[in-house]
Amino acid sequence: MTTAVVSGGTRGIGRALSLRLAALGYRVIALYRGDGPAAEQTERAGAGRITALRCDLTRPDEIHAVSARITGEYGAPSVLVNNAGVNRDRSFLSMTAEDWDMVLATNLSGPFHLSRALAPVMVEAGGGSIVNIASTTAIRPRSNGANYCASKAGLIQLTKCLALELAPHIRVNALLPGFTDTDEVTERYRLDDPERLAAVLDTVPARRLGTTDDMADALEYLVSTRSSYLTGQQLVVDGGHFMG
Template sequence: MTTSVVSGGTRGIGRALSLRLAALGHRVIALYRGDDRAAEQTEKAGEGRIATLRCDLTRPHEIQAVCDRITGEYGAPAVLVNNAGVNRDRPFLSMTAEDWDTVLATNLSGPFHLSRALAPVMVEAGGGGIVNVASTTAIRPRRDGANYCASKAGLIQLTKCLALELAPHIRVNALLPGFTDTDEVTERYRLDDPERLATVLDTIPARRLGTTDDMADALEYLVTARGGYVTGQQLIVDGGHFMG
């Protein structure tokens, strides 16, 4: 059975990605930081194909330990999805060193350490695919998000560098979601306010928010044979919100 690892794999987009890989027949190891209830619910929804492991991606020693456990119990993964991310939004002049360090450690250093720990065994086992979940704010800035935008921009460049260095054994791509209908996005942008939601929808040619299934569809393309000639690329899934 193919093994996949999804960081941040028990909530929001990450949960949908874990469930899609499970539906494709993968044994999924979903990493999470602290929400045990979400982890239990995701395992249950996976109907025996999803196992969850706690891991704080700001701690490289925890990452190495969980990767050693994964490879020891399940073997080399064929797919790694670096999805975990955090926001600490505030104006740049009010942003603290902790705000900066926590976001960069989770969103950029976390994928680096996970990829570095798992890529060698993936290559040895015959290769596979890595998908880094970035954001359209990696290529278009927004207010109060200097740390988040910088982390996701760095993740895109990390994607390209890994695609060069790990080829031809491992394909590495970035998935860039736009406004997606998750609890986190609704809360952060206050989209439960009909006026604010209408304002956002006016900027999206598709006139709707993305769904987590939209993101899972994109992931499925990137990790299956249909995307077998795609590496080092940015797949933007945002209903036309950003056209660069």
Template sequence: MAPRTAVVSGGTRGIGLALSLRLADLGHHVYALYRGDKAAADRAAAAGGGRIEPVRLDVARPERVREGCARILAAGGAPSVLVNNAGVNRDRPFLDLDDEDWDEVLAVNLSGPFRLTRALAPAMRAAGGGTIVNIGATTAIRPRTGGANYCAAKAGLLQLTKCLALELAPDIRVNALLPGFTDTPEVVERYRLDDPARRADVLRTIPARRIGTAQEVADALEFLVAAKSDYVTGQQIVVDGGNFMG
């Protein structure tokens, strides 16, 4: 039997790599999309042992999404899983944000999932259905200083998740997964978690008193793509050690 196909945007680094590896372990052939870091893509392919196939694709460019998804469908057929994980930050105080800061963050974090889903969902539905998981952030439901563009994009992604869950049902389930502080190089650098005093300040806000791991985010993804979650759609699952309780 041919392996099931999965597509993970931003799937070669950080949380995205953990998600790609978990889907590969579950028996999927994973097309891991990346924008430009070829070295990270090569490492992901090696770590996947032939089950992860990096595909260079900038989700912010509509023509690249159309062309790349057409190639994926021709090579691997309709995916049973789509994970919209690609993201970018351009943090600035609101009055210092320029058009490029705003447009790039919205293009990757919100328009990217829209375009990938639009390109792949018809084939998924025609093949009998599947699961879409949008990777959000707790800043979608709790604002932070300096992140108006990112927070707005992630908040929009939550509403897109719910709209897709309504319109693609019953064939395709759509949910959002919201990681909190997660121990990846990008998060450590952005929040200065390598500074013991700064890390201690952050830990005081987390009831679990520790930073999460990418594997714990992958655990939640595993639930959302499994048959055990067949009655779960249009929902958001927060994985943050209790840092946010809405």
């Protein structure tokens, strides 16, 4: 059974990505930091194809330890999805050094260290696909998110650099979700308020929020042979909200 690794793979978009890869026949290693109940629920939903492993992506030592465990027990993955991310939204003038460091460590350094740990064994095993989950705020700034926007913009540039250096063995692409119907997005943008939701939908030509299945559909394309000539690219899935 071919292995896939999904960081932040037990909640929100990451959970949908883990479940889709499991449905495609992968043995999925879903990394999580602290939500044990969500990890257990995702394992159960995966019907034996998903294993959740704890890893704090702000700690390179934990990344190297879990990567060694993955390769030792399951072999080299053919798919790596760098999905884990955090927000600490504040205005720039009130943003603390801790706010900045935590977001950059998770959203940008985490993918670097995890890719650096797993890419060599992926190359040795014949290659594969890395998909970095960025955000449309990587290319379209927003208020109160200088740390998050910068981290995701950096992730796009990291995607391009890895695509150059890991070719032709590993394809590396970025998936950029727009407004997606998850608990985290609802809370951050207060979309449980009908007026705020209506205001957001007015900016989206598709007139709806994205679903986690929309993102899983995009991931399925990016890891399949149908995208075999695609690397170093950004796939924006946002209902037309941003047209660059």
